[in-house]
Amino acid sequence: MVNGSANGMSAASIRVDLQLVADMVEPNSRVLDLGCGEGILLDYLHRFKQVDGRGMELSMAGVRAAVAHGLSVIQGDADTDLKDYPSGAFDYVILSQTLQATREPKGVLEHMLRIGRRAIVSFPNFGHWRVRLSLLRHGRMPMTETLTYQWYDTPNIHLCTIRDFMALCDELGIVIERAISLDSKGTIRFDAGGRLANLLGEQAVFLLKRR
Amino acid sequence: MSTSQSHSVSGAVLPGHQLVLGPDAPLHLDCGEDLAPVTIAYQTYGRLNADKSNAILICHALTGDHYVADIHPITGKPGWWQELVGPGRILDTDRYFLICSNVLGGCMGTTGPADINPATGKPWGVTFPGITIADMVRAQVRLVDHLGIDQLFSVIGGSMGGMQVLEWAVRYPHRVFTAIPIASAARHSAQNIAFGEVGRQAVIADPDWCQGDYLLHGKRPQNGLAVARMAAHITYLSEAALHRKFGRNLQGRKLTYGFNADFQVESYLRHQGSSFVDRFDANSYLYITRAMDYFDLAADHGGVLANAFRGTKVRFCVISFTSDWLFPTRESRAVVHALNAVAANVSFVEVESDKGHDAFLLDEPEFHATLYGFLEGAAEHRGLPRAGW
Numbered sequence: 001m002v003n004g005s006a007n008g009m010s011a012a013s014i015r016v017d018l019q020l021v022a023d024m025v026e027p028n029s030r031v032l033d034l035g036c037g038e039g040i041l042l043d044y045l046h047r048f049k050q051v052d053g054r055g056m057e058l059s060m061a062g063v064r065a066a067v068a069h070g071l072s073v074i075q076g077d078a079d080t081d082l083k084d085y086p087s088g089a090f091d092y093v094i095l096s097q098t099l100q101a102t103r104e105p106k107g108v109l110e111h112m113l114r115i116g117r118r119a120i121v122s123f124p125n126f127g128h129w130r131v132r133l134s135l136l137r138h139g140r141m142p143m144t145e146t147l148t149y150q151w152y153d154t155p156n157i158h159l160c161t162i163r164d165f166m167a168l169c170d171e172l173g174i175v176i177e178r179a180i181s182l183d184s185k186g187t188i189r190f191d192a193g194g195r196l197a198n199l200l201g202e203q204a205v206f207l208l209k210r211r
Numbered sequence: 212m213s214t215s216q217s218h219s220v221s222g223a224v225l226p227g228h229q230l231v232l233g234p235d236a237p238l239h240l241d242c243g244e245d246l247a248p249v250t251i252a253y254q255t256y257g258r259l260n261a262d263k264s265n266a267i268l269i270c271h272a273l274t275g276d277h278y279v280a281d282i283h284p285i286t287g288k289p290g291w292w293q294e295l296v297g298p299g300r301i302l303d304t305d306r307y308f309l310i311c312s313n314v315l316g317g318c319m320g321t322t323g324p325a326d327i328n329p330a331t332g333k334p335w336g337v338t339f340p341g342i343t344i345a346d347m348v349r350a351q352v353r354l355v356d357h358l359g360i361d362q363l364f365s366v367i368g369g370s371m372g373g374m375q376v377l378e379w380a381v382r383y384p385h386r387v388f389t390a391i392p393i394a395s396a397a398r399h400s401a402q403n404i405a406f407g408e409v410g411r412q413a414v415i416a417d418p419d420w421c422q423g424d425y426l427l428h429g430k431r432p433q434n435g436l437a438v439a440r441m442a443a444h445i446t447y448l449s450e451a452a453l454h455r456k457f458g459r460n461l462q463g464r465k466l467t468y469g470f471n472a473d474f475q476v477e478s479y480l481r482h483q484g485s486s487f488v489d490r491f492d493a494n495s496y497l498y499i500t501r502a503m504d505y506f507d508l509a510a511d512h513g514g515v516l517a518n519a520f521r522g523t524k525v526r527f528c529v530i531s532f533t534s535d536w537l538f539p540t541r542e543s544r545a546v547v548h549a550l551n552a553v554a555a556n557v558s559f560v561e562v563e564s565d566k567g568h569d570a571f572l573l574d575e576p577e578f579h580a581t582l583y584g585f586l587e588g589a590a591e592h593r594g595l596p597r598a599g600w
Contacts (some may be wrong), residue, residue, distance in 0.1 A: 060563065075561055
């Protein structure tokens with residue numbers, strides 16, 4: 001959904017936003033990665049954090065690649081298949097760069113915090129200044145380095161800003177334990193709870209828990 | 212272990228190993244009867260390692276047998292998973308110890324209705340006790356006990372073999388490290404029971420079936436069994452596969468306006484039917500299809516499939532094929548959902564294929580890559596070194 005080349009499997013370095021997610025995970029924990037793609041994050045967590053990881057991925061190509069690499073991944077849809085999982089089954093449920101592509105982001109978020117003690121969510125920030133400027137200047141749906149699709153073919157049907165997301169967390173009684181935003185280069189990081197984050201952060205990563 | 216050679220219904224000598232369970236160690240069946248003696252015919256490939264941690268049990272399908280990677284003693288054809296088995300292959304005989312036994316009720320060396328009932332001195336026929344998938348697995352457990360193996364590294368099988376895999380994982384979870392049910396289901400659907408019934412009635416309607424006593428009368432219900440096989444064979448393929456293979460191509464140059472095999476697909480099916488009767492016993496076909504009909508894992512667990520898997524430590528890899536309409540993906544997905552409900556360790560892949568149910572027997576690179584990757588990952592977790600390490 002978001003730019004950024006997938007690194008080869010079992011690489012020691014992964015995409016910056018995935019690295020931020022990985023850094024939030026305690027070693028030896030149980031992790032469910034929703035929208036895990038080919039399993040790059042799971043593979044990293046398994047190798048470097050000894051995590052007992054599971055994945056769910058919508059695309060069969062992604063699932064096949066992940067399972068062929070020895071990862072425990074199932075074909076499934078976060079919108080419909082999370083109800084099967086028992087409460088508290090995982091330490092972390094991760095949704096990286098996928099929230100905006102779900103049909104019911106609110107329901108998905110609630111399930112994540114039911115199934116996991118904590119949830120980690122990363123998403124592109126629609127409040128970023130480039131997005132705002134693009135819409136202001138051209139009067140057309142913004143396309144940026146992070147949001148590369150045309151309005152008519154984008155899988156990102158529920159884009160939100162950092163402030164939108166924080167408001168939803170508040171509404172659902174979710175505690176934000178950590179919040180990081182990063183610019184397009186992924187180098188400068190803000191506290192995503194800060195005032196400028198919604199303007200300067202191109203992506204955001206949140207560590208959440210139940211109240 | 213017996214050294215005597217067993218014979219097929221057509222009289223062919225059957226190579227391979229045998230385990231005989233004597234009258235002192237009968238097999239307790241679901242129907243309530245004790246069966247003894249029981250012969251279990253099996254093949255092995257590769258070597259069992261010192262700590263007996265590298266064994267893989269392969270479970271064959273309805274009309275399969277234990278000649279997984281041997282020239283078949285009756286048909287002369289390569290084994291049904293020949294491509295998967297061997298040094299350096301997916302089921303690597305340099306790394307794993309592979310076991311496959313002919314199922315209980317079968318006709319390739321394991322005790323079945325074509326064998327002599329010691330109490331009467333006559334073939335069992337339809338007096339053979341009714342058997343279930345669980346009974347087949349009980350026989351396999353005895354074999355695995357006999358081989359001194361506490362825990363199988365993997366139990367793998369397609370179709371009815373996948374039912375046995377699930378049965379193993381549910382009833383003997385501590386004895387299974389990984390379970391790989393392929394193109395299978397946790398129960399036989401109404402449609403599958405219906406197909407089974409068509410096959411059975413075709414056999415029973417053949418006058419040479421003789422109320423099940425055909426062996427006593429020196430006959431065999433070949434026509435009925437051939438029709439059963441023809442009907443079943445259609446369900447193993449897909450419309451796309453049949454079309455690709457035969458289309459409406461004619462066998463001869465023009466239509467005959469009669470009921471000979473005008474179309475190539477008819478000729479193909481007839482061949483499938485007639486070659487099947489050479490290697491399979493009609494009563495075995497009745498008993499084994501019935502066992503599949505009776506299979507329903509959830510029914511044994513309060514109607515909730517997830518209860519069957521509660522607390523399981525088994526690592527599952529569930530595989531289905533897009534064009535399989537006999538054991539469609541939704542059946543595999545039901546197993547996956549039940550496993551998710553108990554937060555079990557499960558991988559699930561639906562392989563794209565137009566080859567129908569039989570895809571698990573055929574060269575499907577994505578299926579093979581999935582299998583290889585899953586086994587590699589599991590072997591790493593189990594601490595099984597690669598061959599030569």
